[in-house]
Amino acid sequence: MLPERDVVLEEYNMSVANSPNARLDEQIMAALYLNHPYGRPIIGWRHEIEKLDRKDALAFYRRFYAPNNAILVIAGDVDAAEIRPLVERNFGSIPAQPAIPARRVRTQEPETAASRSVTLSDPRVEQQSVTRAYVVPSATTADPGESAAIEVLAQLMGGGSNSYLYRALVVDKPLAVSANASYSSISLDPTEFAITASPKPGVSFAEIEQVIDSVIADIARNQIRAEDLARVKTKLIADAIYAEDNQMVLAYQYGEALSTGLSIEDIRSRPDRIRAVTAEQVRTVAQTWLEKKRSVTGYLIKETTAPKHEEKRS
């Protein structure tokens, strides 16, 4: 039987080491966060996993797996008054871990001074891509209304085939085979906003980036159209409502939100907050947060020949 550490290493190999895409993401995160622990991969760095032993695993478990560090979410046709005694009977005897502080000290990001790029070349790359990532406020750290505006911005820019990036890069000019934008709003500290596009063969990254830059500049400069805003908001609200059909998704959403400092009220009012987003707010968040000098650009390149030191004389 494999020791547990080798299982983790195997998982690392499958999910990160053997996936150039995941490896690039790992490197983008490390470049994006200069000071915050979010720059470290959740599974860990390979060389550190290799050194862990049973003692480390048990110490971690004893330190963090305690009821005063846990949220229990129960999803289903249950009544809180009925279920509470059951929970207390089953879990009530597990002792709290007094060493867990109510609030941990987490290093925060410095003001960003320089744009960064990360280039990963690998022969296993099937589809080249360029990713632009920014650190932006999370639902927990944002000013009122700001996080909802960033959600709308992400959907507007890169959610589906009507989005600005998709239209500009895939439909209007045939430069890319895909284009999208994403925002992970659920996070204790500031989080990522990312744009990704995969160029068609023969199209340079520079051409793609030029279009990305002008889509951002357009949004930051001009009022977005009312019909686009309405369409995007309807889509986000509908998605939120559909998600409630799935008990698992629902449980997950509450758990994630509560463990990152949001309240049940924050979760329930999300559709209203999306509905309240104005065109001006979308423009403001694009102006404020999608500045190039705050960004990391990641390039995923198919390595065709792999000489260690290619001579490139002009």
Added chain:
Amino acid sequence: MLPERDVVLEEYNMSVANSPNARLDEQIMAALYLNHPYGRPIIGWRHEIEKLDRKDALAFYRRFYAPNNAILVIAGDVDAAEIRPLVERNFGSIPAQPAIPARRVRTQEPETAASRSVTLSDPRVEQQSVTRAYVVPSATTADPGESAAIEVLAQLMGGGSNSYLYRALVVDKPLAVSANASYSSISLDPTEFAITASPKPGVSFAEIEQVIDSVIADIARNQIRAEDLARVKTKLIADAIYAEDNQMVLAYQYGEALSTGLSIEDIRSRPDRIRAVTAEQVRTVAQTWLEKKRSVTGYLIKETTAPKHEEKRS
């Protein structure tokens, strides 16, 4: 009177914030080290300095400023047997700090998967530059002979007007106004090897980098000439001998070396270790450590106009 924290912030402003060069160095270091604390600026991040108070300063002082964490270097015409009782009388009563561990846990770097770049644009830039930085072994972490070979490599590539980079970039082709290479060998953990060049007006960074890449490829591929090797070694050994004329420099060298895990014997044998470096060793360290995918390239650009979102339509 300014509180001490404001003095530190003032120093930060003078030495980092108001110097685009220093600011770029700060950002290069943060990009170069993905996991090791060397990625954090020694003076600290501005937003963290701002939060420090008297209590933090005293806690730091009490934790680290103790004889079991200090090295006393006395330089001058003294005799150890005579000076020791004086030292014991003056410093002997200072108690050790038992909380200081003999060896601290320091996170180490993961294997590097992606080349990175950092671009800093600032209207105050007087001379644009491109810097290529690599993490390489320090005198403390290197295999036997390796650190001396890297010292020779740095001198050969970028030490003065006979160096390969200077000849290629400044003399043979008039592409740059300056070119140099540096290696900080004295370091507890792996350290930096950096190449910097300042392009002439109108010369692109790409042109400069192409020459840097071919100089590296040349060294990694071909045996360096015996006369170059001899010249460089003579220069390094002479510098080491001249440095001994200055008591302050000498004291500093011993202090730095001893505090990073080297021995007095390591310091004394440095000229011999330089003398023993072979052409093949220089080639090996260039091949092993100056791989592009392990590097960070930093660009310092004079910002001429500063629109927040420049529109760049083709």
